[in-house]
Structure formats: C-alpha cells, structure tokens
Amino acid sequence: NAGVTQTPKFQVLKTGQSMTLQCAQDMNHNSMYWYRQDPGMGLRLIYYSASEGTTDKGEVPNGYNVSRLNKREFSLRLESAAPSQTSVYFCAGSSGSLSYEQYFGPGTRLTVT
Amino acid sequence: GENVEQHPSTLSVQEGDSAVIKCTYSDSASNYFPWYKQELGKGPQLIIDIRSNVGEKKDQRIAVTLNKTAKHFSLHITETQPEDSAVYFCAPDTGRRALTFGSGTRLQVQP
Secondary structure: OOOEEEEOOEEEEOOOOOEEEEEEEOOOOOEEEEEEEOOOOOEEEEEEEOOOOOOEEOOOOOOEEEEEOOOOEEEEEEOOOOHHHOEEEEEEEEOOOOOOOOEEOOOEEEEEO | OOOEEEEOOEEEEEOOOOEEEEEEEOOOOOOEEEEEEEOOOOOOEEEEEEEOOOOEEEEOOEEEEEEOOOOEEEEEEOOOOHHHOEEEEEOOEOOOOOEOOOOOEEEEEEO
16 A cells, blocks of 8 residues: 655746646545645645545635545645745645544645746 | 644663653644654654543553543653654644644654
8 A cells, every 4th residue: 555645746836837746645535725834843734635526625725725535535736826825735645534633745845937 | 723732852762761752733623633653755644542531541552531521632752763763743633633743852862
C-alpha cells in the first residue's frame, strides 16, 4: 500500500498562474484534508472532506478550491497563485469514524514568485 | 475557533533525560487530544493520542496526560534518544473531525 500520495513534490509558479495539487489514498479513508505549513508554524487547515461528495472550509480557505473526485482522490486548486501562497502543502486522510488519526502525505513544496 | 498554544517552542535535552511539552486549548468541546511528530522533510505522524474520558496514556517511553478542567495536555518522553529529535505538534480536535495544530516544539536530543 502506498498510503497517501501527493503530486507534484515541488512546484514553482509565477504570480497569477493556476495549478492543481493532487492527492490520492489507498487506505479506504472516508475523510480527507488539505493543510498548509509555513516556516516555523503548525499546519493550518485549508479545506476538508468528511465523506465522498462533501467539502467544507477550514481555517484558511481563501484563494483555494477543492474537489473530492471520488473516495480515493482529493485535489486542491489555486486559480490565481499569489506569493502569500508559497508554502508546503500536506494532504491527509482519516477513517473519520471511530479513529480521528490522520495519515499525512509527503507534502508539496510550492513557491510562487 | 479553537485557540491552541504549545510550549516550549524549542527544547534541548541530553540523551537519556526526559522531555515534557505542554499544550493548552480553548474549546471545552474538544474530546480528542493527539500528538504528532514531524521529521525533516516528511509529513506529521501520530505518536500518541488520548480521549477525554482518560487522564493518562502510556506507550513505552511516551506518555500523554490530560487535564480537561484546566484545558491542557502534555507529552512526556522519557529516556530520550537522538532519534527523538524532531518537531512535535499537539492537535486537539474541533468537534468537526478536524484538528487544530499548535505551532510546534522543536526537540533536540544531544548525544
């Protein structure tokens, strides 16, 4: 099992460009999450999907959109990238039932110039 | 929303010593209290968690204690080893199956 995978690992964008970060899990998780981590800080929740077909805003949703494509895949889209979105992005999955444990992917390091 | 504070922000100990990290939270509805470890270049990984009906939980050299009345919980690592060096995050739940992460504690274990 690959667990939670993210693509790409690294990306450099110019201001105003768009891109989609991909996340997939093979752990049969019901819930999936997108976080961003800025230097010296904890993870901040951008969006999450408690179950297939639903999405909810987290703490810092502005400038992002998400799609829960199916149970396995949860993508994060930046429509018009800004330098303030330079960060490391982590996707996570959770069974969402009795266990709240979240399993994290390896992260995508995004730089917006 | 949940306000989470974590102390200290950095902690340096000698190998074999104990380390304690404290997390305070604001939402009295929180019922789940995990600690995550993040190694350089990797995503966080759960190392121990506790639910609100339990005061303490141990797993080998790691323990978590909870004081729900005072709204804080702590991570205790005994007999520290160099491989314990990492950043540790507390992340109490918000009641919406989402977690709020603290700002992290960088633990350095000196050989």
